[in-house]
Amino acid sequence: MDKILEISDLKVNFSTYAGVVQAVRGVNLYLEKGEAVAIVGESGCGKSVTAQSIMRLIPEPPGKIVAGRLLFNGRDLLKLSEKEMEKVRGREIGMIFQDPMTSLNPTMTTGRQIAEVLVKHQSLSGKTINKRCIELLKLVGIPNPEKRADQYPHEFSGGMRQRAMIAMALACNPQLLIADEPTTSLDVTIQAQIMELMKELQFKLSTSIILITHDLGIVAGLCSRILVMYAGKIVEEGTADALFHNPSHPYTRGLLKSFPRLDSVKKEELTPIAGRPPDLLAPPRGCAFWPRCDRAMQICAREEPPSMEISTGHRANCWMHYDGLKEVSL
Numbered sequence: 001m002d003k004i005l006e007i008s009d010l011k012v013n014f015s016t017y018a019g020v021v022q023a024v025r026g027v028n029l030y031l032e033k034g035e036a037v038a039i040v041g042e043s044g045c046g047k048s049v050t051a052q053s054i055m056r057l058i059p060e061p062p063g064k065i066v067a068g069r070l071l072f073n074g075r076d077l078l079k080l081s082e083k084e085m086e087k088v089r090g091r092e093i094g095m096i097f098q099d100p101m102t103s104l105n106p107t108m109t110t111g112r113q114i115a116e117v118l119v120k121h122q123s124l125s126g127k128t129i130n131k132r133c134i135e136l137l138k139l140v141g142i143p144n145p146e147k148r149a150d151q152y153p154h155e156f157s158g159g160m161r162q163r164a165m166i167a168m169a170l171a172c173n174p175q176l177l178i179a180d181e182p183t184t185s186l187d188v189t190i191q192a193q194i195m196e197l198m199k200e201l202q203f204k205l206s207t208s209i210i211l212i213t214h215d216l217g218i219v220a221g222l223c224s225r226i227l228v229m230y231a232g233k234i235v236e237e238g239t240a241d242a243l244f245h246n247p248s249h250p251y252t253r254g255l256l257k258s259f260p261r262l263d264s265v266k267k268e269e270l271t272p273i274a275g276r277p278p279d280l281l282a283p284p285r286g287c288a289f290w291p292r293c294d295r296a297m298q299i300c301a302r303e304e305p306p307s308m309e310i311s312t313g314h315r316a317n318c319w320m321h322y323d324g325l326k327e328v329s330l
Contacts, residue, residue, distance in 0.1 A: 005071065006069070011025060021281055025046075038213060040229065055093060055095055094174035109149065114167055136170060179209060202222070232283070235316065286299070295320060
């Protein structure tokens, strides 16, 4: 398959009164055409900043992309002018933001907000735009789309607002859809409906998807690969089966132990990850997870672990998998 997106050594900093926060510290990832990939990790690990970097939505100042390449269909997005990026956003890359209530304009009808995207990127007449808006609302499962198009966001439930956001993101049939915490603040029933909707859309439209989430429980049904992020870096990546059945980084194991499992016959207590994430004003030397890791060795505090291949397509950044560990001074 062809790669639609390749990110190489992405680094993003934010200047604050306390100093420079290294929010993203060298992220490398790729996405195939028609593939769905999840980026998971706890709050503050750099997931959303990575997604916003792809869209070039990092506010400058205080933020700045200080290094890296973002190749989308062979073009480096970091080298495009703002005017050129405006043509990419919405038309080629769509994004679903975290909170639909604050992302939607409360003073405009839902249909008009979807129409804005079509007016910006496509030369359509008024009647054609109205027809397309209704088609999109129907596509994402909103009942009575003709009536709902003339209603305001406050007249929608949380799940329907999220569906409206998805309709806006899909208005121009983008090749890549970035979903940043699309099920946050929704109850489990609506979460399942939104994830099923995204799965159907991927099948119908062959859209590539990046799903940003902290909830490992929602990704298995949609995503073929999972990237685990911690302290601004990807620490493990592999297929969903590989990560669920053979988690190879201590942080990934900690995430899995802190979520309830419906497929387990045993009643097991949930185990939270001890400690707290590192201060990215001054990231720790070596492996960023070592202060919270129950298997940490002396080398973990001194040197950053390289990426180790666990199996085909499954890699983890952990010294425990280093073949030459006996030769390394601990």
